[in-house]
Amino acid sequence: MAGINLTPSDTSTFILMGISGLESAHEWISIPFCISYIIGLLGNVTFLFVVGKEQTLHKPMYLLFCMLSLTDIATSTLVVPKALCIFWFNLKDITVGGCLTQMFFLHTISIMQSAVLVIMAFDRYVAICSPLRYASILTNGRIAKLGLVGFLRAVLFILPLPLLLSRQPFCANHIIPNTYCEHITVVKMSCGDITVNKMYGLVIAFVVIGLDLPLIVLSYGLIIRAVLRIPSTKAHQKALNTCTAHMFVMLMYYTPGLFFILTNRFGQGIAPYIHIILSNLYLFLPPMLNPFIYGVKSKELRDKVGKYTCRS
Template structure:
């Protein structure tokens, strides 16, 4: 395969190098990337199809699963196809407009994903702590409203990122050592004053992740308090089982993100390819595992999926 000239001839383009230091292994790296992406598409589309077709699944919890599936598809699809183009065809160029657009969609989808996890924690809180009023508190219409609020929040928080960057001058060397247009990676390409951009990115990360994690922790604190008051062992186990899938999803979603953020900001001694691989795991592992976790842990959904598979 012909090597790509890393000096961009187009002054309005960036170069995404892929995984620095592992360029010779890009073809091999693309194999797990492509397998994971196919699993992501199959798993999440299956959830959307089954819930959409089955009237008995038109409930708040399954609507939240559909929202989660949509955000998983959005985050992975905003990153993985371009990464595979780099690995397979050496297509490393991306216009500044395309780069900023990719940045907006991947960060907005990530913020929306976090909002869905918070809503799911609230759903579990109401189901365990106030079960008699569950159907009146969490209706399908209210879930849709909460989803709309989460989407508006994501757009309002993330939109200033590309808008602020579009006003900055970029240096002649526009080589981004990454597989996608991460906010901080693009900020480093600027020759202007980057203080506002750096501060805004840090504040958004702290506000969104910090606030959402606090709300999730608060919900589970109240859930644990309610569960400890249950005298019946059967009811106690049933209450805990209803939260298992959501806790697993939280761990798979926030752990790669946390490790990636910490290594990016404080892991100066860590090799660049480790940073990039950890960052990509956030767009691969949670979207791939989430449908599996809920498919295994949610009997009603598992039965409906099994019904369609048996038909085929």
């Protein structure tokens, strides 16, 4: 019978090493992790509370923001608490089942976020290019249905990843040089034929980005063309101002994500801890900044938040 002690070679356990190469700095690294998680959690929960309480904010645009806030909370909660356990208490063990589950939810949420960003771009396109038809085209019910389609797409795309990996034999060395279980990292630990796993993961990444990103660029290209046809400079500024927050959020999601995917597969000369830091920034930086971006760009939202936070 197998021993009951959990070791790095135990077939039921992986070892998450944190930020490999910077182990001596883990306590210092934990500070921005913890602060960003608390700020992001408070900001997103506050946003959801205010939108839920205020009937005037029950609009498609704020419903989309709520979807993004929920995915932000889920993403950071899946990663940061475990990372802090590694940094503070040296609790590095994670079961194979737990690792595959974390991987499934993280990648599902990531694709869901991409779908929400596409819907947000379409929302701004209709609001600026067909404002008189906006209320009839984008109702709350239709936004909810589009969100559900995006969620189902994410689940169907990602579900094969943990199923394929669960059939793979893993080598004796179960050490993962990261704070969480990411698909390509877990794939590389297998002793079996990983060609299908690697190809499927790469295809999914490029299909999602190759489909969603062009749709977003097309939407904003049409928006800019429509805005430039408006004779009033003030109208130009007002129209573009409504899109600035969305564009900034999209840059935060896609730029680090694309860079991480490309460097992880083709940037062999880059130090390993650079890959790990980038992958973590990609997961916990947007959840911290998004509520502030919405608040700065939406006076209506600022006023409602102030109504609750400034009560005596």
